[in-house]
Each structure stands twice: as structure tokens, then as C-alpha cells.
Amino acid sequence: MSHRITVAEALVKCLEAEGISTIFGYPGAAICPFYDKLADSKIKHILVRHEANAGHAASGFARLSGKPAVCVATSGPGATNLITAIATAYMDSIPIVAITGQVSTEQIGRDVFQEADITGATEPFVKHSYLIKNAELVPEIVKKAFYIAGSGRPGPVLLDIPYDIQQQFIDFKYPENVEINSYRPTYEGNKLQIKRAAEAIKTAKKPLICAGGGLFTANARDLVQSIAEKANIPVICTMMGVSLMPSDHPLFLGMVGMHGCSAANCAISECDLLILLGARVGDRAVTAIKERDDFKVIHIDIDPAEIGKNLPVNIPVVGDLKAVLAQLSEIIEKCDNTEWVKKCRSERICLTATENENKIGLNPAAFLEKLSNLLPEKCVVSADVGQNQIWTASCLKLNGGRFITSGGMGTMGYSVPAAIGAKSAAPDAEVIAICGDGSFQMQFMELATMIQHGINVKVIVMANNRLGMVREVQANNYENKLVAVFLDGSPDFVKLADAYGIKGEYVNNISEAETALKNLINSDKPYILQVKVDENEKSIL
């Protein structure tokens, strides 16, 4: 059955057909026809306070739901404000469908009010994009957009829809399936390669699994753990892989890389077989081993372009991690790597929560340890970028919860909107955003979004009145010449939150932490903690 409706209405129906319950957006003239029809739908629209945050919120939602999430903006500045969020999602392979209004087709190219070539501007950061000029094709294109965003290696897809196209009438029928000749991701791994991988694991003396964000995408957390347990292989993770295994697991060593823990970094520089799972060997993650030629590498990834890009690989396996690991776990044998595991584990240092008398505020590691102890099993911690990110990624112990952050792009201002998205997707989870006083000031407008839509996100601001990470770089590499890293003029964040009707408190030393954290977690409304941290605290602990 088909009947004639406007493209704007068709778009809403397409989103409903995709099972979209919530979208994040900010309206404007060029997207008004869509909003007009959205009002008649059950889809919940969350009005953010800046378009970039609509994109980040969609990213947080997609990470928790495992499906493409939607953000909407108008033409011109609305669309260009989305670019950072699109690029952030692209770098972390997060499936979002971004819908932007565009000026009318006959006005395109004339530099009219609020016109921007957004498909051109986002070309390097999208998995694919469409500037829709044929109204009849809208249902098929939307179907393709969701398929492309969510399949293979996920990523953002942009739909740019001119104003006049939104108002045209079409015969609406949403396709059930879509085929794209030129796009056929590989899901099943090559059996021979998987067999070779199993043999390499069997003969290795010091095997090591390095797991990345791809495991969340593939929903293959359990499989990694069971393979690690069966073959007794220690596991390290990249920043994107934090929280994929319980921190307490005897085989889990921690995060690898420039800001990683010593156990993970020692293991990666000593292993004789590195098994990379859904990790793209980013420069901040895997630097130590690039000089080595005395070890073998198995790389399993759904994106063939990642294999061999940053590290030569002996056994490449292209495929979906869930499918490949399921195949691998069938043929993998029990291994005795007891000595190796023991050696790896001996490098695990418990970060001591000692207080330095000379410092003001509290020790971030000690604070995060307290937070870890109080977190419920069902939780999401969204870290921002900077020292707060490194502290959280390396010190937080999560046993069942989920850690999210802008890993690839390192986008400041990600944590709060992403937490809003995550909470919308997982309302039962305790969702906490951890940011610095620098990054909080890039996103605190979203406190209003939390209040307006009753989204119960908690915020922890690690405040040292500095752009801490940059300050640290300047202290270490620029002879302590500190430039443009002082945040004097910042508001009192508890008072600021109060202006939004959000309760909060200060945590000036570690003795105040536990009560404050309990208040934060027990609150059934948004809550904020302003945590005092010494500027001399290092991100490499």
C-alpha cells in the first residue's frame, strides 16, 4: 500500500519504521517542514542547546543501543555546528544518521541565507552522505543511510534535504530491504585464516589479546572473555576498549598506550603473539611495538583497510568480530601460559591512594577508586578529554558497566551530551559524566537539556583551574613556560548548576569524597560535584 504524503512526513515515517524512539536536534527554518510532521509522531525530540551536542548525544545513544541514532539540524550554521560531532563519530566508528535541512534546490549554489555545502564540508568525516535532489528516492535513501551507518564498520551518514524537497508529495513505501551493489561488508572470516590464527595461538609462548572499541560494536565482549579464559591469554585494551572486561578479571591487565598502565605496556613489549581485536593500532595506543620484529601479529577487524595500515600483520582476518571469534572459539585449544600470565600479573600495580601533603585538593586516583566502589553494576561513565579522561580510563574499575569517551578525535565537550544520549538509551543505568573545568565550560549549556527533558545525568567536574593536559605538556616539553592554560574567570560550578535548578556540592579533599559520591549516586535528579584537584597532578600516574 502506498499513498501520497510529503517528504517531511515520509522522513518521520522512515524513522518510525527504523524503530527510532528518540532524536536529538535543534530546529531552524530549512528543517521546519520536518519538525512540523515530527510533532505528530511519537518520536521523542530532545532539544539540545548546541547542534554539536545533538551529534554527541546521538553518539552516546548509539553506543548504548548498538543501533544508528539520529541527530537533526538546520542548514548553514546548524549543519556546520554538527561537523565536529560527525567527525568524532567517524573516528570512533559510531553509527549516527545526521539529518540537515538545506536551502531550496533552485537556490543551491547562490550563497543564499544559511546556505552551506554540508555534504562537501563533511566529506572527509562521513561513511557516506546524500544531498537529496529527487523526492521520490527519499524512502530508499533513508533505508540505505541506516543500513550503511549500522553495518560493516559503523559510521556517520549525512542526509542533506533541501527545503522544497521536504514539501514535495511522494508515494510513500518504506523498503524492507536494501541492496547496494558497491557495498558488501565481509562478516564471515576466512576459515583458513582462522585456522592459522588458532595454530599461532597454540604455539605461542607469550600470547596477548589487545582489544579495542570494535568489540562493543560487534557485541562480542563475552566471546573475548571466554577465548581468553580457554586459552589462558592475558588481555589489554585500548581506550576505546576500556570496560569491555571486568577490571577485576585475573586475565585483564588494563589499558595500553602512551597513557596506559605499566602492566599492559610491559605485556605488549614482551609478547610473542599479539592478537588485535577490533583495534586500529592508533598512534596513542600502540607505539612501543612498532620497532619490534620478533613477534607475530594476528589482526581481526571488519575493515580491511585497518589491517596492515599502522602495523605489519602476519595473520589478517577480515570479518565481524562476533562471527570470527565464535568460529575461533570452536577450534581453539586449551593452552598453558601460566608462567606468562603470572609474569604479566606481577606488573599489575595497585595505584595507591596516598595523599600528598604538599598538594591541594585530592588525589584523582583515590577519588576514582571511591567512585568505582560505589558504582552500581549497571552504569555508564562518560569521560571527557584531557587529564580527566586519562585518570578515568586508567583508574576507574568497572565490573559490568560501560565506559565511553571520544577516543579517536579527542573532542572536548563530549562527555555531558554523550551521557545525555546514553541515559536516553539506557534509562535504568546510572550515568555519570566526568569532565574537567575546561571541557565542562564547552558543554554546560546542556544542563538545561537535562532539566527540560528530565534526563537524570550526574556530572563530576575535576577542577584545577587549568587546562591540565596542555599545562602538563608545557611543563614537560616547553620548559614549564605556561601559556593560555589558566582558567581564571571560571564560575563556581555548583552555583552555576544551582542556577539551572541542579543540586551539587564541593569535594575539596578525599575525606569529603565518599559522602559526596553517595549523594550524587543516590540523587534521582541530575547532580554535580566540583572536585578540587591540584594543578601538579600528573596524567601519567
Next chain:
Amino acid sequence: MKHTISILVENNAGVLARISGLFARRGYNIHSLAVGVTDNDKISRITIVAEGSDYTLEQIEKQLNKLIDVIKVRSLPADKLLARELVLVKVCCKPAERSELIDIAEITTAKISDVSQETMTLELSGNQYNIATFEELLRPYKIIEIVRTGTVAMQKGSEGLRV
């Protein structure tokens, strides 16, 4: 090292921008580029001659394959390469010099495409070497204008690149 890469793409708006953008942002050097529609008007064929190591070539192929509009990518083997460019050269030519230029055209298998009182325009298709030699021969006559296409290429033998 130079590589000749054939790409079959969906004939959609913006596909060339996506491909040239990919080369630019990943630092791959394009030597020449030629685009044209195939016998199926929904599919275009792009020939790119690019400079780079074997690692770069592998990366180019993989990154191109990630683009949704790209259907097939093939790096043509150097020993089976059938490659052609087309050049048009307009040179100064007094009526008295015409016979010299007609000789050159005959020797090089070039065609005389246009003649005026003062000029003659010659056309030649060939590989890069033929065209370079042709240009050298015409240099003594004052070259007024020259236009050269990018390389188009296919593999010799019975194998064909199709969807």
C-alpha cells in the same frame, strides 16, 4: 613508482569529489586522472595514475574500496598495460611549412584536425612516450596551445574489468 588504477564507480553526483578528496587528504599523489561513462550509463570508469610505494598502492586500493560509490578497484599490472593519452597541439604554421608538418604527422601517425592561415592543429593518441616524442618534434614550430587528457587504460589479453 607509478601505478595505473582503474576504478568502476556508480555514476552519482559527487563521486569524483569523494575520490579526489580521498587522494588529497591521505597524501596520495595523482599524476593523471580520466573519467568517462562505460557501456552501462549508470557506471563510470575512472583511471588514475598515481605515484607511491607498494604500501601506498595497497592503502589507496583499500581506502577506495571503502567508498560506498566505488564498485571495483583494480591496479593494472605494468607488463600487461594498454594505456593511451590523447593530445591536441596547435602550432604556428605558415602555408610554406605545411608540408613539413604533414610529414611529421605521417611519421608519428598523428592526424591533422584543423588548419587555418596561420596555424595547424594536430591530434595524436598514444602512450606517454609517443606523446612526449611528438611534443619534442613539434617544439621547433611555435606551440600556441596544447591540451592533453589523462591516461585511459585497460589490461591486455582476454580478461576484462566489468561489474
